[in-house]
Amino acid sequence: EVQLVESGGGLVQPGRSLRLSCAVSGFTFGDYAMHWVRQAPGKGLEWVSGISWNGGLIGYADSVKGRFTISRDNAKNSLYLQMNSLRHEDTALYYCGKDIAVTVTTGIDYWGQGALVSVSS
C-alpha cells in the first residue's frame, strides 16, 4: 500500500523558518518525481514545488521562489521542504504528492493527508 506521511507543520512567526518532511512507503521512491502542493484555508490548490527522481531537475512557484527549497533523500525514502522567511500568506495545508513519472509532469497519483502550517505573530 502506498503511503505518504507529512510531518513538521505547526505555528510559526512571520520571518521564521520551518522544515516539512514527507516519509513514503509502498513504492520505489527513487523512481518518481515528487511534489509539494498547498491549500490555504477555504481556498484552492496551489502547486508549490516539484523535484525529479534524482533531484537534478527542480521547479518552484513564483510565490515561493528564493524562500523555499525542495530536496529528497532516496536512501531514506523522504521528501523535504525547507521554508524560510515565512509570510502570513504561506498559511496552508501542505500536501506531499507522488508524480506518475520520473520527471515533473504534474500528474500526481498519490497524496498525503497534509501538514498544517500556520504563520502568525
Added chain:
Amino acid sequence: QSALTQPASVSGSPGQSITISCTGTSSDVGSYNLVSWYQQHPGKAPKLMIYEASKRPSGVSNRFSGSKSGNTASLTISGLQAEDEADYYCCSYVGFSTGVFGGGTKLTVL
C-alpha cells in the same frame, strides 16, 4: 505562472453530462499535453482523475473523460451521480519542472 481559468461552479442532474473547462495560454496548456484533473471532496486529499489530458488512472470510472484543444482542456463527467459532487481542479505543466493549478470548480449534483 498565472492560474488556469476554470468556471467557479457547474451543476447538473443525476444521469446528465457536464463539462468543466480549463483555459490557459500557449505557454502552458497549449504547449504541453501534460494536463491533469483532480477531484477533491471536503476535508479530503485530492484524487487524480485524468492525466496527460485524456488518460484515466486505473480505478477511475470511465464516466470521467478528458480532452484538450488549443489552450483549453476539458473534463467531462457523464451519467452524473451524487458522489461526483466535489471540487475539481485542473493542473498543467508549464515547463522547467513547474506546474500551475486552475482556480477550481465546484460541481453540484441537483
